[in-house]
Amino acid sequence: MDNLAFIAEDEGFELIDYNPHDNSPGFTKLIDELSIRKLIEAGKTFTFLNKNIKLIFINEKMDAEDKLYALAHELGHIRCGHLKNGVHQTSVQEEVAANEFAHYLLHPPVSYKLKKWSSVHKSPIIVSLVIIMIAVIAMVIIHQVTLENSYYGEYYVTASGERYHEKDCITIKDKDNVRRLTQEDIDSGKYTPCQICLPE
Numbered sequence: 431m432d433n434l435a436f437i438a439e440d441e442g443f444e445l446i447d448y449n450p451h452d453n454s455p456g457f458t459k460l461i462d463e464l465s466i467r468k469l470i471e472a473g474k475t476f477t478f479l480n481k482n483i484k485l486i487f488i489n490e491k492m493d494a495e496d497k498l499y500a501l502a503h504e505l506g507h508i509r510c511g512h513l514k515n516g517v518h519q520t521s522v523q524e525e526v527a528a529n530e531f532a533h534y535l536l537h538p539p540v541s542y543k544l545k546k547w548s549s550v551h552k553s554p555i556i557v558s559l560v561i562i563m564i565a566v567i568a569m570v571i572i573h574q575v576t577l578e579n580s581y582y583g584e585y586y587v588t589a590s591g592e593r594y595h596e597k598d599c600i601t602i603k604d605k606d607n608v609r610r611l612t613q614e615d616i617d618s619g620k621y622t623p624c625q626i627c628l629p630e
């Protein structure tokens with residue numbers, strides 16, 4: 431977490447660990463000035479950016495692992511240049527890109543680790559070690575295949591709707607034609623964020 435916070439600060443962002451129920455005058459004034467009440471009340475993690483203000487809001491109620499992932503996701507938006515003015519409404523493609531960024535930041539692929547390792551150990555690799563490595567890689571590939579569908583993030587759509595939603599959104603809860611967003615849906619560019627669950 432400290433490393434990610436350092437990256438954020440390096441980019442000029444300040445982290446705000448907020449309590450969604452904070453009614454203090456200072457905080458109330460800030461969220462009204464930035465028009466972010468809806469996001470705060472929903473307990474979202476998001477980035478606010480304009481010419482003078484660079485803030486990343488993180489819900490302090492989340493557990494440590496969720497915070498780490500959420501911050502990595504926001505760094506994805508920042509590094510990929512998704513953010514414009516205020517609270518930018520990101521497209522589903524941008525959400526997926528931020529999720530992938532977060533995924534690779536927190537779980538670098540084996541090929542990257544191997545490259546780093548071999549650049550540290552210049553000496554020739556012993557055959558037996560290679561065999562062990564291959565076994566490890568095979569295991570990791572199997573693991574990555576099972577993970578493959580999860581690092582996109584979990585977004586849902588209905589057969590007729592043009593909004594994408596968080597898993598627990600009330601507007602899709604009782605519908606029976608809900609399905610998980612696919613790569614095809616992402617490529618279609620048809621989906622925009624739901625205004626109720628605010629997928630960020």
Ligand SMILES: [Zn+2]
Pocket residue numbers: 594595596599600601602624625626627628
């Ligand atoms: Zn929704």
Ligand SMILES: [Zn+2]
Pocket residue numbers: 503507520524525528629630
């Ligand atoms: Zn996002």
